[in-house]
Amino acid sequence: MKKFLSFFIVLVIAVSFLAATSHIYTVAEAAPPAKNVILFIGDGMGYGHLTLGRIFKGNALTMDGFTYNGTVSTYPNDPAEKWVTDSAAAGTAIATGVKTYNAAISVDVNKKPVETILEIAQKKGKATGLVTTTRITHATPAVFAAHNADRNAENKIAVDILNHKVDVLLGGGKQHFIPKEQGGKREDDRNLITEAKKMGYTVVENKDEMLKVTEGKLLGFFKMSHLSYEMDRDPKREPSLADMTKKAIEILSKDKDGFFLMVEGGRIDHAAHTHDGAAVARDVLAFDEAVKIALDFAKDRKNTLVIVTADHETGGLSIGGYGQYNFKPEILKRQKNSIADVIASKLTPDNIKQVFSQYLGIEDLTIDEMILMLNAFKEKDKNPSAVANMCADIVSRRALLGWTSTAHTGTDVPIMAYGPYAEAFTGHIDNTDIFKLMMQAMGLDKNIKMGSLSGSLFLYPSHRIKLFWGKKESNEALTLHLHKGCVSDTDGQTYSLSNKNK
Known part of the structure; x- marks a missing residue:
């Protein structure tokens, strides 16, 4: 019987x-819960982006070494854009386990706030941190410590994030914390940096200042807007993503109750939007170095779960394109700076050949390519990005790096994990399941409720x-x-x- x-x-x-x-x-009877959870989000990072980074490195990525890995679906709950998410909706799904409309910052489809994993961790006495290469008020970091119906309300989001009293905040976006008369974008005359200092934060604005801080609440702004692309970064002034990750772990790990940390490689997405393959590759490698910092920390312990994923794929990037069975990474490797942030601003109709030679390593610009660039300058008044876009297109075509979109795509993205409960992050899952599995791993929820499109039983x-x-x-x-x-x-x-x- x-x-x-x-x-x-x-x-x-x-x-x-x-x-x-x-x-x-x-x-x-489950395994002991994870004391610490470190969640990495490579914004816009699909499988093509990982492959490109690996080719650039000429060796395996740290991310390639994870034993447990799977795929993640990313679609939003949006009546108009049903299959392709933005970072706000995707981030909300990861942070709260709730699907919502594009542009929503941790609110549901009825614009009601939804509790985030960071907020829950705080209630359990854990230290918390957010690290990003974008503005700290940008969609992905914002969804963990703010609630707003519109991702573009970054001045309001800045107040919300500060009120959440996150222990470590490192990234860009100073402009949303200071008033207009001080070069910022706030119109309410509030100086949130001054307020942060009164709340007990140590505020830093360069790498050396950050490295000197060893404890307490830390707020770091290293640029007014987004941080530099890795290939443009001044290493003496601006910390790398790995530098910020290491500092965040150093401070947060002193909490006896453990910590939750989200680390975003946000400019992978921006580079993919502009079809800048070299910038994508360099930022993927910088992201991978940050992952190594966390993985080394976790390997010295048995109580830390490290998760690496993406919120969506950007650009429809392919290794090889334009109907040819080939790829020429050496063309991308000659590029010295990002196209959108540096090279495009140096181009004029009179110096196209010189700039292509000096910054892109292209000495044999064709007549047809010259005509395309000159036509782009004629379109600049209507489309400010025309010159940068054409420059990137010429480089991509020469390298045979394929793109299908300048926006996001609805393809699945990777996920990988190491540490307690890492085996749960395998097979195919939905992005809402990441929240549920983190809750389970930290012992915050004894019930596992998997999404309806999940393809595995996560026991x-x-x-x-x-x-x-x-x-x-x-x-x-x-x-x-x-x-x-x-x-x-x-x-x-x-x-x-x-x-x-x-």
């Missing part, structure tokens, strides 16, 4: 799984799951074990989730 019940219950689990409905599994090896038959808990409760897609009962009888008795 017991074995019959065991098989029947496993059959019910399998049927429910195959029907792709939502599931709730209560873990009776953990060696966890014991108690399933009860009717009300006869004392007599007929069965302890089942899940391992590699199979469930076994206490007698050692094993059943696969394909309903076949092994």
Whole structure:
């Protein structure tokens, strides 16, 4: 009778799984929760971006070494843009487990605030941090410590983030924290940096100042807007993403209750929007170096979960394009600076050949390419990005680096994990599941509720799951074990989730 019940219950689990409905599994005895969670988000980073970074490096990425990895769907809950998300909606899904409309900052489709993983971690006494290469008020960091119906309301978002009292905030965006008369964008005359100092924050504005801080609340603004692309960064003044990640971990890890840290490589997305392959590659590698900092920290302990993912893919990047079976990375490697932020501003109709030679390493600009560039200058009044776009297009075509869009795409993105509960981040999951799995990993929620499009049962090896038959808990409760897609009962009888008795 017991074995019959065991098989029947496993059959019910399998049927429910195959029907792709939502599931709730209560873990009776689980592994110890992760004390610390470090979440990396490569904004716009798809598989093509990872491949490009690997080719540039000429060796495996740190991200390639994760044992547990999978894919993530990114679509929003938007009536007009059903399949392609922006960073706000995707970030909200990751931070709260709730899908919403594009442009929403941790509010649902009814514009009601939704609690974030950072807020929940704070309530549990954990230290928290946000690190980014974009403005700290930009969509991805904002969704963890702010609530707003419109991602563009960055002055209001700045106030919200400050009021959340996040322990470590490092990135750009000073302009949204100071009034207009001081070069900022605030129209309410508030100086949030002065207010932050009164709240106990140490405020820093360059790398050396940041490195000197060893404890307490830290607020770092290293540029008025976004930080520089990695290939444009002044290493003496502006910290790298790895530098900021290391400092954040150093400070947050002093909290006895653990910490939650989100690290964003935000300019990967910006480079992909402008089809600047060299800038994409350099920022992917900078992101990978930051991942290594966190991974080294986690490997010295057994209590830290490191997750690496993306909010969406940008650009439809492909290695090879334009109908040719080839790719020429050496062309991209000769590029000295980013096109949009540096090279385009140096171009005039009279110096095109000189700038292409000096900054892009292109000595043989063709007549057709010259005509394209001159025409771009004629369009500049109507389209300020015309010159940068044409310059990037010429470089991409020479390198055979393909692009399908200047916007985001709806393709799946990677996810990988290391540490406690890392094995849960495998197979195909939805972006809302990342929040749920982080909650589970930190022991903040005993129930796992997976998204309806998830393709895997996320129960953990060696966890014991108690399933009860009717009300006869004392007599007929069965302890089942899940391992590699199979469930076994206490007698050692094993059943696969394909309903076949092994």
